[in-house]
Amino acid sequence: MNYVAPVKDMMFNLRHIAQLETLCALPNLQESSLDTAQAVLEEFARFNQEVTAGLNWTGDQTPATLEPATGVVHTSPGFKAAYTQFIEAGWQGLEHPQEFGGQGFAKSISAACAEMLNSANMSFALCPLLTDGAIEALRVAGSPELQARFLPHLVSGKWSGTMNLTEPQAGSDLSLIQTRAQESANGHYLLFGTKIYITYGEHDMSENIVHMVLARVKDAPPGVKGISLFLVPKFKLTHQGLVGERNDVHCVQLEHKLGIKASPTAVMKFGENGGAHGMLVGELNRGLEYMFIMMNAARFGVGVQGVALAERAYQAARNYALERIQSRAVDQSTTGPVAIIEHPDVKRMLMTMRAHVQAARALSFAASSAYDLAHHHPQTQVRQQQQSIYEFLVPLVKGYSTEMSQWVSSLAVQVHGGMGFIEETGVAQYYRDAKILTIYEGTTAIQANDLIGRKTFKDRGQVAQQLLVQMGGTLDLLAGLDCVQARSLHHRLTQARAAFEEALEFVVSRFQTEPRAVYAAAVPYLLLTAQVMAGWQMAKSLLAAQGEIKAGRDPVFHQAKVDTAHFYAEHMLTLAPGLAQSILMGGASVNALSAESF
Numbered sequence: 031m032n033y034v035a036p037v038k039d040m041m042f043n044l045r046h047i048a049q050l051e052t053l054c055a056l057p058n059l060q061e062s063s064l065d066t067a068q069a070v071l072e073e074f075a076r077f078n079q080e081v082t083a084g085l086n087w088t089g090d091q092t093p094a095t096l097e098p099a100t101g102v103v104h105t106s107p108g109f110k111a112a113y114t115q116f117i118e119a120g121w122q123g124l125e126h127p128q129e130f131g132g133q134g135f136a137k138s139i140s141a142a143c144a145e146m147l148n149s150a151n152m153s154f155a156l157c158p159l160l161t162d163g164a165i166e167a168l169r170v171a172g173s174p175e176l177q178a179r180f181l182p183h184l185v186s187g188k189w190s191g192t193m194n195l196t197e198p199q200a201g202s203d204l205s206l207i208q209t210r211a212q213e214s215a216n217g218h219y220l221l222f223g224t225k226i227y228i229t230y231g232e233h234d235m236s237e238n239i240v241h242m243v244l245a246r247v248k249d250a251p252p253g254v255k256g257i258s259l260f261l262v263p264k265f266k267l268t269h270q271g272l273v274g275e276r277n278d279v280h281c282v283q284l285e286h287k288l289g290i291k292a293s294p295t296a297v298m299k300f301g302e303n304g305g306a307h308g309m310l311v312g313e314l315n316r317g318l319e320y321m322f323i324m325m326n327a328a329r330f331g332v333g334v335q336g337v338a339l340a341e342r343a344y345q346a347a348r349n350y351a352l353e354r355i356q357s358r359a360v361d362q363s364t365t366g367p368v369a370i371i372e373h374p375d376v377k378r379m380l381m382t383m384r385a386h387v388q389a390a391r392a393l394s395f396a397a398s399s400a401y402d403l404a405h406h407h408p409q410t411q412v413r414q415q416q417q418s419i420y421e422f423l424v425p426l427v428k429g430y431s432t433e434m435s436q437w438v439s440s441l442a443v444q445v446h447g448g449m450g451f452i453e454e455t456g457v458a459q460y461y462r463d464a465k466i467l468t469i470y471e472g473t474t475a476i477q478a479n480d481l482i483g484r485k486t487f488k489d490r491g492q493v494a495q496q497l498l499v500q501m502g503g504t505l506d507l508l509a510g511l512d513c514v515q516a517r518s519l520h521h522r523l524t525q526a527r528a529a530f531e532e533a534l535e536f537v538v539s540r541f542q543t544e545p546r547a548v549y550a551a552a553v554p555y556l557l558l559t560a561q562v563m564a565g566w567q568m569a570k571s572l573l574a575a576q577g578e579i580k581a582g583r584d585p586v587f588h589q590a591k592v593d594t595a596h597f598y599a600e601h602m603l604t605l606a607p608g609l610a611q612s613i614l615m616g617g618a619s620v621n622a623l624s625a626e627s628f
């Protein structure tokens with residue numbers, strides 16, 4: 031169950047995919063050099079290997095508990111002490127601005143760190159992830175006064191954040207939110223309602239909890255246009271900005287779950303004793319818009335969780351496959367039984383896991399790099415272009431990485447044979463934990479709807495076309511390499527790109543006329559798009575790795591990158607034409623049966 035952070039692969043991605051050397055020439059990112067990144071990653075790897083990773087299994091076996099009489103939630107053993115270490119070392123503030131006490135590093139560096147924390151202990155990592163989301167929303171929409179009072183404490187991690195969207199009748203469809211906000215005499219609001227499934231809605235690790243809550247004011251327009259965002263602290267602040275009296279927001283229940291058991295998932299009641307004191311964030315009725323900012327950050331973060339979980343599952347499977355002795359080699363090259371990694375089918379499973387992890391990781395670094403450019407590039411036009419690329423990539427990172435974490439964690443169980451099904455091996459926990467990733471922060475279908483609607487149809491596929499043009503440049507470079515792996519990748523990526531172009535044309539041209547067919551194809555379209563975009567990153571990786579081999583740097587590591595990219599071409603990109611066929615032709619059979627026929 032040991033975890034070893036893949037620092038070398040992350041540095042490869044920071045150098046060649048995120049282009050950190052270019053990023054650190056941008057204003058405000060000068061401190062995000064490759065050398066600094068290496069030092070930060072090594073230090074955080076040590077912290078996670080020594081502190082948080084060891085609490086993953088014990089957290090699963092000893093979930094957070096609620097004391098019903100007091101409403102106090104006790105987190106799993108060791109979590110509170112680990113959190114104190116985490117914030118004392120300043121890890122919460124890694125990507126946040128220095129003016130609020132953060133370290134101001136590139137998101138590309140903090141994303142690598144987030145992957146490590148989530149690999150080590152996903153339940154623990156959810157608390158900082160939600161805090162990051164609250165910080166992002168306050169930075170974008172909060173008044174200077176709200177920012178001054180709350181951001182330094184959130185950035186330090188002394189106070190944690192939550193996201194309160196879901197209600198019993200409002201899950202994927204937030205237009206159904208009913209929580210009420212009533213203006214009070216002093217310009218504040220009183221909130222009344224119930225929120226469910228609130229991650230870290232109550233716990234004992236931070237001094238205060240800052241709830242970001244979606245609610246409606248009286249006479250607000252119906253639907254999503256009448257939702258506002260409020261900040262509701264667990265403890266109200268004194269005039270000096272210190273933690274004051276208890277607010278009227280309470281956890282009344284913790285859910286019993288399939289996975290991430292150490293992460294407290296709370297039912298929260300607002301206003302059972304006169305109203306929960308809240309402050310409006312930004313303007314009235316623009317709450318969902320702000321929440322989308324927070325959700326983009328959180329969706330990217332959940333995508334990284336997918337990579338993280340898959341990496342840990344892969345490591346467990348690889349370690350087991352190297353040790354477990356069973357059956358002879360198929361070519362009779364040995365007399366006795368061999369380690370199962372020698373069997374071609376076990377190798378196939380491990381290569382599938384490895385290739386998915388590396389491709390999804392590279393895709394997440396491509397997205398974080400776009401984010402960094404969108405936030406720090408001096409030219410407005412570049413910032414806007416990169417922001418739209420980032421927004422296009424977020425549903426892919428979220429949708430693909432999380433679906434893939436389930437394939438990979440399932441394969442990890444399979445590699446373990448019967449031992450995989452036994453809880454003590456630990457790998458069953460990864461399989462259980464992975465399932466939430468395709469559900470929260472918007473299910474895969476919701477990501478896919480976002481991709482076909484807001485990210486593809488709305489601009490008539492323009493961002494996608496820009497990316498295809500850039501991909502063409504990579505294909506040209508691949509064509510110049512004389513090796514079997516490059517030739518294969520060139521061939522398969524060209525085919526996959528053509529398949530994607532067909533699917534793109536289908537979505538854009540039929541979106542309005544045949545919505546049932548297009549929406550039936552939404553998830554396959556997301557998977558196809560992600561495969562092609564991730565395959566492109568694998569092509570860039572292959573090119574970079576060949577360059578490193580030529581320069582004589584770490585040939586074993588870089589040859590393995592080349593071979594993994596080759597595997598991705600032969601086993602994942604080959605699926606693209608089939609996916610395109612389902613997208614183009616499959617709508618009728620999806621929609622054939624009426625609801626009564628099921």
Ligand SMILES: Cc1cc2nc3c(=O)[nH]c(=O)nc-3n(C[C@H](O)[C@H](O)[C@H](O)COP(=O)(O)OP(=O)(O)OC[C@H]3O[C@@H](n4cnc5c(N)ncnc54)[C@H](O)[C@@H]3O)c2cc1C
Pocket residue numbers: 192193194195196200201202203226227228229230287295466469470471472473474475476479
């Ligand atoms: C452990 C856990 C932690 C969570 N943490 C938080 C949190 O911190 N804060 C918070 O606010 N919420 C949180 N959630 C809630 C989570 O975001 C929702 O569960 C999720 O958005 C899905 O909503 P739902 O459960 O109501 O499912 P539903 O919306 O009822 O969806 C059911 C099914 O219908 C599909 N579906 C629904 N609408 C569409 C559509 N338009 N197109 C295609 N398919 C559709 C879905 O994809 C899904 O397969 C958490 C949930 C869990 C289980």
